[in-house]
Amino acid sequence: AVVSTQSTGDRETYREKFQTCVRSRRKQSMILGERFFRKEDSKPLFNSQGILTVYNSYIYHLLLSTFKVLKYRTPSSIHSLLPISKRKDTLLLSEFGSTSSYTRNISTVWNAARQKFKLFDLSQVKISTFKNLLKKTILGYQKLGDRESWARIEIDVTVALKTPDTLQDFDCTGLLPSDEA
Numbered sequence: 546a547v548v549s550t551q552s553t554g555d556r557e558t559y560r561e562k563f564q565t566c567v568r569s570r571r572k573q574s575m576i577l578g579e580r581f582f583r584k585e586d587s588k589p590l591f592n593s594q595g596i597l598t599v600y601n602s603y604i605y606h607l608l609l610s611t612f613k614v615l616k617y618r619t620p621s622s623i624h625s626l627l628p629i630s631k632r633k634d635t636l637l638l639s640e641f642g643s644t645s646s647y648t649r650n651i652s653t654v655w656n657a658a659r660q661k662f663k664l665f666d667l668s669q670v671k672i673s674t675f676k677n678l679l680k681k682t683i684l685g686y687q688k689l690g691d692r693e694s695w696a697r698i699e700i701d702v703t704v705a706l707k708t709p710d711t712l713q714d715f716d717c718t719g720l721l722p723s724d725e726a
């Protein structure tokens with residue numbers, strides 16, 4: 546396999562350094578430059594193995610737990626913390642003066658995901674369907690941009706959830722067979 550020295554450091558120089566005796570090489574060939582110590586980018590590994598970034602993993606679990614709490618109304622201690630709209634069961638009210646960062650974050654992220662995935666009736670959507678769709682969407686968003694290095698916008702999926710044109714809208718209710726509804 547051909548290895549690019551630009552994105553993975555200088556592997557050949559690194560291997561050669563440990564294969565020869567120090568006395569048999571000139572001092573100039575033993576000095577390794579900046580590119581020898583360059584770290585490999587993690588984006589290709591994350592994309593090939595389907596690994597979420599730490600922040601996107603947080604968003605994934607935040608949305609998944611919110612989905613479960615809203616669908617089953619348990620645990621009641623967390624369900625009572627959520628500022629649920631009286632008109633719409635799946636809409637969380639944004640509390641600007643809220644002292645809890647959890648309820649503020651959850652409201653903002655959940656409402657964006659609710660619009661993006663068209664989650665208006667949770668009784669029609671299975672947890673596994675939502676889980677797979679959410680992970681596939683976040684991984685798809687992480688793959689955007691440069692193949693080798695991360696950009697700030699690719700790490701934060703909440704930007705994509707709030708922006709109408711970055712990801713296609715999904716209708717979760719259309720993914721279920723009609724006899725399961």
